[in-house]
Amino acid sequence: MSRVVVFGAGGNAGRRAVAEAVNRGHSVTAVVRDPKKYEDLAAVATVVVQGDVTDSDSVASVSAGHDAAISTVFRADVAADEFYGDAARALVAGLAKAGVTRLVAVGVGTTLEVSPGVAVHDTPGFPEAGRDFSVGHAVELGIFLESDKRFDWVILTPPPAVLDAAAERTGKYRIGGTQVLPSEEGVPAFAYADLAVALVDEVESPRFHRELVAVG
Numbered sequence: 237m238s239r240v241v242v243f244g245a246g247g248n249a250g251r252r253a254v255a256e257a258v259n260r261g262h263s264v265t266a267v268v269r270d271p272k273k274y275e276d277l278a279a280v281a282t283v284v285v286q287g288d289v290t291d292s293d294s295v296a297s298v299s300a301g302h303d304a305a306i307s308t309v310f311r312a313d314v315a316a317d318e319f320y321g322d323a324a325r326a327l328v329a330g331l332a333k334a335g336v337t338r339l340v341a342v343g344v345g346t347t348l349e350v351s352p353g354v355a356v357h358d359t360p361g362f363p364e365a366g367r368d369f370s371v372g373h374a375v376e377l378g379i380f381l382e383s384d385k386r387f388d389w390v391i392l393t394p395p396p397a398v399l400d401a402a403a404e405r406t407g408k409y410r411i412g413g414t415q416v417l418p419s420e421e422g423v424p425a426f427a428y429a430d431l432a433v434a435l436v437d438e439v440e441s442p443r444f445h446r447e448l449v450a451v452g
Contacts, residue, residue: 244309295330316372345396
């Protein structure tokens with residue numbers, strides 16, 4: 237059994253990552269901005285705590301004693317480059333202070349490539365507002381790449397489409413590369429529940445190190 241801290245535990249991906257890890261027997265600390273808004277998480281997570289993913293001291297405090305971290309954070313009320321930049325820097329510094337060397341984070345599908353060197357958000361006609369968010373989210377990748385080589389991170393990036401929040405867990409997924417995974421006829425949308433499987437798999441048995449990879 238490992239101790240896993242999940243940042244952004246109140247969201248679609250976070251909730252399922254918490255449940256997946258707990259169901260596998262791990263001790264899970266669910267980190268949210270306001271625990272009073274997520275009292276239902278207490279029935280799933282080992283413990284629910286207040287934390288600020290953009291503050292390195294807060295990250296260090298809630299992560300102390302844990303073996304790995306999962307980040308599924310999102311905020312719509314802060315510019316993406318500001319939020320994800322601050323969060324990435326705080327995670328790098330705070331997790332190091334806490335002695336946590338493994339981080340599994342969720343990326344955004346529009347940063348994946350449609351061809352070598354061409355991201356989805358750089359394709360003709362891509363909405364400007366969506367591009368701003370995507371490029372802003374990608375700031376974290378640069379910060380992680382510049383971090384100490386002892387910091388073992390991976391960004392798992394789902395398809396550039398709406399994930400299925402209702403679908404049941406199948407335990408199956410495809411993974412690898414930096415390009416959008418080719419779609420298969422008749423295959424339903426990727427489920428948050430299966431994204432959670434991939435996240436916890438990378439905690440338990442890391443296959444990818446200090447890189448961004450597609451998952452779907």
